[in-house]
Amino acid sequence: xxxxxxxxxxxxxxxxxxxxxxxxxxxxxxxxxxxxxxxxxxxxxxxxxxxxxxxxxxxxxxxxxxxxxxxxxxxxxxxxxxxxxxxxxxxxxxxxxxxxxxxxxxxxxxxxxxxxxxxxxxxxxxxxxxxxxxxxxxxxxxxxxxxxxxxxxxxxxxxxxxxxxxxxxxxxxxxxxxxxxxxxxxxxxxxxxxxxxxxxxxxxxxxxxxxxxxxxxxxxxxxxxxxxxxxxxxxxxxxxxxxxxxxxxxxxxxxxxxxxxxxxxxxxxxxxxxxxxxxxxxxxxxxxxxxxxxxxxxxxxxxxxxxxxxxxxxxxxxxxxxxxxxxxxxxxxxxxxxxxxxxxxxxxxxxxxxxxxxxxxxxxxxxxxxxxxxxxxxxxxxxxxxxxxxxxxxxxxxxxxxxxx
Numbered sequence: 147x148x149x150x151x152x153x154x155x156x157x158x159x160x161x162x163x164x165x166x167x168x169x170x171x172x173x174x175x176x177x178x179x180x181x182x183x184x185x186x187x188x189x190x191x192x193x194x195x196x197x198x199x200x201x202x203x204x205x206x207x208x209x210x211x212x213x214x215x216x217x218x219x220x221x222x223x224x225x226x227x228x229x230x231x232x233x234x235x236x237x238x239x240x241x242x243x244x245x246x247x248x249x250x251x252x253x254x255x256x257x258x259x260x261x262x263x264x265x266x267x268x269x270x271x272x273x274x275x276x277x278x279x280x281x282x283x284x285x286x287x288x289x290x291x292x293x294x295x296x297x298x299x300x301x302x303x304x305x306x307x308x309x310x311x312x313x314x315x316x317x318x319x320x321x322x323x324x325x326x327x328x329x330x331x332x333x334x335x336x337x338x339x340x341x342x343x344x345x346x347x348x349x350x351x352x353x354x355x356x357x358x359x360x361x362x363x364x365x366x367x368x369x370x371x372x373x374x375x376x377x378x379x380x381x382x383x384x385x386x387x388x389x390x391x392x393x394x395x396x397x398x399x400x401x402x403x404x405x406x407x408x409x410x411x412x413x414x415x416x417x418x419x420x421x422x423x424x425x426x427x428x429x430x431x432x433x434x435x436x437x438x439x440x441x442x443x444x445x446x447x448x449x450x451x452x453x454x455x456x457x458x459x460x461x462x463x464x465x466x467x468x469x470x471x472x473x474x475x476x477x478x479x480x481x482x483x484x485x486x487x488x489x490x491x492x493x494x495x496x497x498x499x500x501x502x503x504x505x506x507x508x509x510x511x512x513x514x515x516x517x518x519x520x521x522x523x524x525x526x527x528x529x530x531x532x533x534x535x536x537x538x539x540x541x542x543x544x545x546x547x548x549x550x551x
Contacts, residue, residue, distance in 0.1 A: 175295075
């Protein structure tokens with residue numbers, strides 16, 4: 147059986163389909179993020195409480211990833227991804243009719259569960275179906291769909307909220323997502339290298355925990371937690387900063403600032419290709435350093451420099467994430483969906499913990515506190531990456547010495 151290779155029609159169809167699935171998932175996941183100030187005003191809640199409309203979805207998502215990853219080993223990849231995106235789209239329409247903040251949170255909890263179908267399985271699908279020489283580029287294109295989806299969700303919600311209200315924005319995005327769902331079902335090729343196995347939770351649990359015995363994978367999970375925690379923290383509270391004095395921007399303009407997500411579309415695909423040529427370790431470290439530099443650039447008061455910092459920060463994050471996520475698929479020798487699920491569990495758990503914890507830093511120390519918190523997370527990711535490099539070199543040296551003797 148042949149693998150999907152760059153330049154073929156099947157490779158293009160598979161990547162566009164998963165791009166669409168990532169678009170749906172992340173457009174709907176992050177729709178509440180630009181609405182935090184609106185929720186604070188309409189429902190009379192603090193910024194930290196308003197952030198729960200995102201955090202509860204991501205924390206439920208993080209735990210559900212493990213379940214969906216295991217289910218896909220028995221039930222198949224495409225079927226579960228299809229159910230996930232259709233259910234997520236319908237729930238977004240339901241959000242528009244929430245009579246209270248409590249009901250909205252409840253719906254987001256349910257939505258967080260169904261969101262897990264795509265991120266838990268898509269990377270495993272690519273790891274199984276794509277030729278190893280083309281995997282970096284394929285993973286980068288999938289991650290770029292995530293960034294475009296996150297961008298579109300934020301822009302749509304910010305613009306429509308200003309023109310009409312946030313409820314209309316939810317309905318519009320939900321209907322658009324349903325149309326894209328139909329394309330996904332048509333375009334994604336069926337799995338050729340997937341072999342289903344009986345759903346035995348005991349054996350699945352055993353294989354799940356076996357991934358934790360690899361120090362390199364554990365470090366990659368830590369990188370996911372810290373980088374995503376820092377990324378979501380910045381985007382959670384930048385709206386409050388830009389809507390207030392001295393900027394006093396409108397919700398529409400703040401929403402369009404999220405267009406910087408497009409640099410993530412480029413960097414994720416570009417970094418993926420670079421990793422195929424120069425190695426994952428070096429390129430991942432470069433992405434982390436770029437992300438840290440961008441965070442520091444958001445400290446000056448000048449609006450242009452602050453937006454430039456957001457651009458650089460976003461560029462580095464998506465580049466680093468595409469490398470780390472692809473590294474997990476290559477490093478795991480078996481049960482790739484479960485390994486990807488553990489990575490994404492850490493990724494979204496970091497989003498929940500970092501995004502809400504950042505509210506404490508915002509309330510007490512303002513934007514300087516936010517950047518100090520993000521900087522600590524990024525430096526931890528840097529240390530974990532260096533740890534992987536040193537550990538791998540130690541293992542390689544040990545193997546060489548073994549053969550010499």
